[in-house]
Amino acid sequence: MMAGAQRSQTSFHFCHNPHAGSLLQGLQELRSDNLLTDVILCVSGKEIPCHRSVLAACSEYFRAMFCNGLRESKDYKVTIHEVSPDALQLIVDYAYTSEITITEDNAWQLLEGANFFQILPVRDACVTFVSNNFSAKDCLQMMQVGNMLSCPDLEKNASLCALKEFTTVSKTPEFLSLTKDQLITLISSDDLNASEKTVYRAVMTWINHDTRKRKKEMRELMELVRFPFMDKLYFLENVDNNNAVRKSCQDILTETRRYQLFPEEVESPCTRPRRTSGLREAVLVFGGLEKMEIGENPAVFSNSITCSPEPSTSSWTRVSRMKRKNDSRFAVAVLGTRNVIVSCGAKSRDVWLYHPELNSWHKLAQMKENRYHHKLAVVQGKVYAIGGRNLSSESSPWTSVEVYDRIQNKWTESVSLPKSRCGHAVAVVDGNIYVMGGLDTEYKDTSTVYRFSPGDSQWQSQTDMPLTTYAITASVLNGNIYVATLTNFLCYKPCENGGSWSVVVGVGTLCMYGMTVLWWESSHLWWL
Structure with missing residues (x-):
């Protein structure tokens, strides 16, 4: 062998990309010349010569008919009853050419045919065409057709049109049906x-x-x-x-x-x-840690309030400042649909009502206790301040609960918790307040869950959380309570027998965060 000889190849992969198109064109030419065809589709007196292999490769319906030993797998002529001659011809042409022209005149026949023969690309193309041509007068009929054909995309698109044009839709004969x-x-x-x-x-x-x-x-x-x-x-x-x-x-x-x-x-x-x-939901973020405590330098907390209608973007705007500087472990809740109530933490009993639309603050009656690390819950227009503790190092968590009546601008004592809690999570579902986890009088993590409804004489114990935890937060989505702990994301489904818990996902290590639900194109949970 010569020293400079080129080493021979052991393999070479070749792919001729136009081959698939050429093969399809060849099959179409064979069909046009009626060569090697092995079946004739008969529909309303019209005969369409075809190749079984082409139909079976394109349609799940024909694959089942020709590949499972049915009588039609041997018959030279197969009668089709479910579609019109024109629709069947167009569908067969598509099988050989990958092309089809959808018009207002044939869209429904093609949709029914493609759905029946389980040719999904044609069905989806018909759905797109029909959806782009909905009107208020026919969208309810289309919604019914989508349901009848088990075509969820069509039904959904028709429903969206009906929602958008409801005033006109509600006056159509189809609405009454x-x-x-x-x-x-x-x-x-x-x-x-x-x-x-x-x-x-x-x-x-x-x-x-x-x-x-x-x-x-x-x-x-x-x-x-x-x-x-x-x-x-x-x-x-x-x-x-x-x-x-x-x-x-x-x-x-x-x-x-x-x-x-x-x-x-x-x-x-x-x-x-x-x-x-015209009302649009947005996320408001109150305060937060700006600088960690380092040596003799104390931690610094922000008093800014930032807002965004789209937390997934960077469009956060500072809209106001809280009344107390360097405040922490305060509590926030929405009162009604447009106002936010803030009860101060640290060494204050002050409570403020923030009006985002006016960017104004209104001072409310002070709470009875100087609460720290507590939570607020709003039920039937009443604000409940639950648990917490005094900032004093000797103070233990409290069982006490007080409730605010805005008409009287007054805080009064409410039904106390069964056990002392601070650093717990609170959520409201169907008019019931749920208190989850938190620290007890010995500052040990707990897993208990308590439920209270206005008018009850005591809190009711529910199914415990699957772990003990504190410094947690909760939000409600679709009737379920989602709790973000330091390491896990849990879901609680309330019910009369105490409810049930499941672990949704592990979220790593989180600390000093908040969570809320944002309604957008779909519902999402956000950690803040």
Whole structure:
């Protein structure tokens, strides 16, 4: 062998990219010349010669028909009943060319055919075409078709159109044929683009279309109309004076009248504004640690309040400053839908109400105790200050709870916790306050969970957390309580038998943080 000879290759991988297209073109030419075809599809007198292998490779339906020993796997002529001749021809052409033209005239036939033959690319293309051409007059019909064809994307897109165009949609004949569940899906949505007057009138029209069968559904449907946001005069003249509504929904009407007088004292699903109301949720961050304690230099805490409607971006803006400088272990809660109540930590009993829209502060009555490392919870417009301790080094955590009445501007003693707690988490679900974890009188971590509802004479023990922990925070999402501990992210599902816990995910090591729920395109939990 020569010293400079090139070493021979042991292998060489070759890929001719145009091959797939050339193969498809060759199969199309064979079909056009009726060569090697082994089956004829017959539909309404029309015959379409094909290759079984091409159909089976393109369609799960034909794969099952031709590859599982069915009679059609041997028949030369196979009759198709489920689609029109034109739709079948277009679908077969697609199998050989990968191309299809969808128009307003053939979109529905193609959608039904592609869905039946399980040719997903064509089905999805039809859904996209149809969705881009929805109108208020036909979106309910499309929603029904999507449900009938088990096509969730079509049903979802049609539903979004119905939500957006609800005022027009509610006047169509198809609206009167909605099932109760379909109507509930629409009127329960935060994305419904209509006034509550329109929602109420639509519900009444639906009920009156078949009063004998539908009047029993009135209460369930009226619970989804957000009467607190309805024009007050219209409510008094048309809702409050309606005998049928008064008979079945008296408590709903009473709640609405109460909200009109004392809006911050009423909390229910009906008091949650829809997105079209103009109210937009955002995240507010109060204070936080600026500098760690180093040697003889004490820790420094910020008194800034920053805001962002989109925490996933860098669009954070400082909107105000808290009244106390260098404050820590204070507590914050939302009162109503627009105001924030702040109870100071450290060595103060001061309580402030912050109005973000006006960027103004209003001092409220002082708490009875100088609470530190406590939590606030708001139920039925009342503010509960729960547990905590005095800043004094000799102080042990407290069992005491006090409640604030804004009308009287007064704090009064409430039902005490069964055990002393500080550094615990608090959440409110369905009008119940839940207190979780925290430190006891000996400053040991706990795992206990207590529940309290206004009017109860004592706190009720619930299922313990799966670990002992303190310095934790909690938020509520979809009726479940999510607790962020120092090392884990837990989920608690409340129920009458004490509820149940599960570990959602490990989150590493966290310290001195907050957490909240932000409603955006979907619901998210944010650590702050």
